[in-house]
Structures are given as structure tokens and as C-alpha cells.
Amino acid sequence: MNVAYPAAQFDSDIAAIAGFADLLRTGFENPEGIVGTILFSIPEYPDQRFIVRCTDELLIERDDLERATDTQVIIPVATIHRIFNEFKVLDWRDPAIIGTITFTGNLALANHLAKSCIRPSNWTMARFRKAARIHAAKGYRHLTEVDYLHQPTQRQILEVMEESRPVIVTGLEPTPPCEDWSIDRLADCYRDAVVRVRSATQRQTMAEFVAELKAFEANPYDEMIEGFVKPYTEGANLPEEMFDNFGPLFFDPEDFAPPQLWLGSVPTHIPTSSLHRDPLTGFLQQVIGRKRLELYSADQAELLYPMKSYNNYQPCWFKPDAPNYEIFPKAQVANSLSVTLNPGELLVQPAGWFHQVYAVDSPNMSVSYFWRY
Ligand SMILES: [Fe+2]
Known part of the structure; x- marks a missing residue:
């Protein structure tokens, strides 16, 4: 399934706008049958606006542009060019992108379409193919228990990666992380570390975040209102102050992408x-x-x-926590390996x-980091 889009050089804005519509169309999938219409306006080129209609496929419509649509998106032409330059790495959370786009109406529709703009690199697709080959050859879909390694060497970790086999490492103590960590201890040790940046003017320190977390834990999810932001750091960059205790292990820090912090109050059922x-x-x-x-x-991808x-x-359409086997029948025969990770x-x-x-x-805290190779 190669859906990589040719990295076209769009010399003109007009060609880029047409290419953007094509990127949406060719990347679109709709197994859940979401319907609706979205008007895309480009402020610099009012007469290049177009409407997309979500059906089984995505229809691009350029007539009758005055009609009402479910969603309206205003996107500057510079952002359209940027999407083309970056679609292999594009992150919609990047304020330099999302901050330039205006959305009104049904935002779920815009969210659905945002996925259509991105594409994998050949390297990423090759990684997944290689994993599928190894997993099939080793019969990993039938694994029922994860292996444990107590205080492994770097070489053992490399072997695990070579075999593409998940393992749980134990014996990291007494070096933290250990059972002794609590949100109070975090607030004491890292009072001024910035754990969450929500905008240019909104940044939250560990002390502020833990205070919010404790107030929330006393009354969790009682008053869910629109625009509510749950007290969860959602993979924010791990503050440098925390590297000594929670930074990457087994290899040099430079061998990893920046570590991410997952700290906060989270529902346990979703x-x-x-x-x-x-x-x-x-x-x-x-x-x-x-x-x-x-x-x-990886060899169960098709399921x-x-x-x-x-x-x-790569996200999946199938949701194991709310399985819809009418739309996704093959998932009934997928096998999962259940793994519980203790502090x-x-x-x-x-x-x-x-x-x-x-x-x-809940509360819960993990630190994650990706090995670059
Ligand atoms: Fe992941």
C-alpha cells in the first residue's frame, strides 16, 4: 500500500491550492461513513475557494460556492505550501501551523480531514514491512506473555531490538524511577520546571501543574465542559531538570528523540x-x-x-475498546499481547x-523516548 505522494514542486500558489485539494482527496478514507461538507477559503485567493463533500470518497466541488456548509476553514496559502514541504513530518499541534488556520462549524469534520494531508516516507513504510516480516517468521501474533529482563546489558537490549521482541526491563532501582515517586515529591523536586506550554503566554510549572492536578483529583470529571483541558501533559517535552532521574537509559541521550512526559490525571476506562x-x-x-x-x-496490520x-x-480505524465488528470484521481474529507495566x-x-x-x-506518570535508529 504505497500512498506516498510525489513531492511536487509547486511553482505557483494556484498549483499549490489545486495540489492541496488533491492531497485531501487521495488521502481520504471514510470507513465510518462520516458525511458533511467543508468550505476551504484561501484569503489571498478568494476565487480559488472550494467545497469538499465527505462521502465514501472525497468529492471536490467548485460550483455553487455560496451555499451553506457544515464546516468552514480559512487557510493561508503559505500554510498550504508548508503542508507540501512537511507532509512526511507534519504535526498539526505545531502552533506555527494550527495557529494560522481558522475553523468554524463542525470541528470533528475538519479533524477527520486533517488526517488526509499527511503521508509516510518510504523509510517508514520499509520499517513496517521489515517488522511484519520478522513478526510473521517468529509467530509473534501467538505470544501470550511478555519476557522480562532483569538489569540487562546494552547488548541484550540490542538483541531484543534485532528480534523485534517486546520486553519489560526490571531492576532499575535503586536508581529512580522507583515506587517512591509521588506527585508531591515531583512538586518538591521540580517546582519551577516547565511541564506544559499551551501558548506563547501560557506555560505551567510543575508546582502549578501538581496543584491543578490535586484539585482535579478531588473532583474528577464532574464538570466536563466544552473547551475543558484535562490535567495531563500529553507527551510534552520532559523538562531538562528531570533528565538525571528520568532521562534515557542504555544509550547516549543523543541516540534518542527528545523524551516525552505523560503526567496527570487520566480516565482509566478509556x-x-x-x-x-x-x-x-x-x-x-x-x-x-x-x-x-x-x-x-505488525503482521496483523490487515486485521x-x-x-x-x-x-x-500510524493510527488504526479499529478501536479495541469499542469494537465495531460490522465495519471492521477482520479484527475479530486479531490477537493481542496484554502487558502491565508497574512503577x-x-x-x-x-x-x-x-x-x-x-x-x-490515576494519577499516572510515564516517560517515553524513541531510539533514533
Ligand atoms: Fe506509540
Whole structure:
């Protein structure tokens, strides 16, 4: 399934706008049958606006542009060019992108379409193919228990990655992370570390975040209102102050992408990360509370309905926590390996394994980092 889009050089803005519509159309999938219309306006080129209609496929309509649509998107031409330059790495959370676009009306529709713009690199697709080959040859879909390694050497970790086999590492103590961490201890040790940046003017320190977290834990999810932001850091960059205790293990820090912090109050019955896979080997270090992961081998991709448009990670249409076997019948025969991670344990998850993550306890804290190679 090669859906990589040719990296066209769009000399003119007009060609870029036409190419953008084509990118949306060719990346679109709609297994859940979402319907609706979206008007895309480009402020610099009012007469180049167009309407997309979500059906089984995406229809681009350029007539009758005055009619009402469910969603309206205003996107500057510079952002359209940027999408073309970056679609293999594009991150919609990047304020330099999302901050330039105006949305009104049904935002779920815009969200659905945003996925259509991204594409995997050939390198990423090759990683997934290689993982699928190894997993099929080793019969990983039938694994029922994860292996444990106590205080492994770097060489053992390399062997695990070579075999593309997930393992849980134990014996990291007495060096933290350990059972002794709590949100109070975090607030004491890292009072002024910035853990969450929400905008140019809104940044939250550990002390402020923990105070918000404690207030929330006293009354969790009682008053869910629109625009509510749950007290969860959602993979924010790990503050440098925390590297000594929670920074990457086994290899040099430069061998890893910047570590991410997953700290906060999270519902335990819905996934903290929905089913997806990553093209790099992930290290997940558990610090506070437990996490549970459902792992699916890469050779089961066809059973999990992975999205064809993705770049840094590949989400699936199928949701194991709310399975719809009428739309996704093949998922009935998918096998998962269930893994529970306790505080002080670290999961090494080689590239290509599909995973869905749940917090078993709240509050919860993990640190994750990807090996670059
Ligand atoms: Fe992941």
C-alpha cells in the first residue's frame, strides 16, 4: 500500500491550492461513513475557494460556492505550501501551523480531514514491512506473555531490538524511577520546571501543574465542559531538570528523540493512546501508577485497519475498546499481547508493534523516548 505522494514542486500558489485539494482527496478514507461538507477559503485567493463533500470518497466541488456548509476553514496559502514541504513530518499541534488556520462549524469534520494531508516516507513504510516480516517468521501474533529482563546489558537490549521482541526491563532501582515517586515529591523536586506550554503566554510549572492536578483529583470529571483541558501533559517535552532521574537509559541521550512526559490525571476506562504503531523503537518508563498496553504484532496490520494517511505514527480505524465488528470484521481474529507495566519498570517496544495504552491508576506518570535508529 504505497500512498506516498510525489513531492511536487509547486511553482505557483494556484498549483499549490489545486495540489492541496488533491492531497485531501487521495488521502481520504471514510470507513465510518462520516458525511458533511467543508468550505476551504484561501484569503489571498478568494476565487480559488472550494467545497469538499465527505462521502465514501472525497468529492471536490467548485460550483455553487455560496451555499451553506457544515464546516468552514480559512487557510493561508503559505500554510498550504508548508503542508507540501512537511507532509512526511507534519504535526498539526505545531502552533506555527494550527495557529494560522481558522475553523468554524463542525470541528470533528475538519479533524477527520486533517488526517488526509499527511503521508509516510518510504523509510517508514520499509520499517513496517521489515517488522511484519520478522513478526510473521517468529509467530509473534501467538505470544501470550511478555519476557522480562532483569538489569540487562546494552547488548541484550540490542538483541531484543534485532528480534523485534517486546520486553519489560526490571531492576532499575535503586536508581529512580522507583515506587517512591509521588506527585508531591515531583512538586518538591521540580517546582519551577516547565511541564506544559499551551501558548506563547501560557506555560505551567510543575508546582502549578501538581496543584491543578490535586484539585482535579478531588473532583474528577464532574464538570466536563466544552473547551475543558484535562490535567495531563500529553507527551510534552520532559523538562531538562528531570533528565538525571528520568532521562534515557542504555544509550547516549543523543541516540534518542527528545523524551516525552505523560503526567496527570487520566480516565482509566478509556485509552490514553488509541491503537497505533510507531516506526521507531519506543522505551516507556513507568514512574507513578500502572499502565496496561495491548500489543498487536505488525503482521496483523490487515486485521486492524490502519489508516493509509499517516507519517510519524500510524493510527488504526479499529478501536479495541469499542469494537465495531460490522465495519471492521477482520479484527475479530486479531490477537493481542496484554502487558502491565508497574512503577519502576520499563517497556522496550520495537518498531512496528501496534499498541493501545490504558492508565490502570490515576494519577499516572510515564516517560517515553524513541531510539533514533
Ligand atoms: Fe506509540
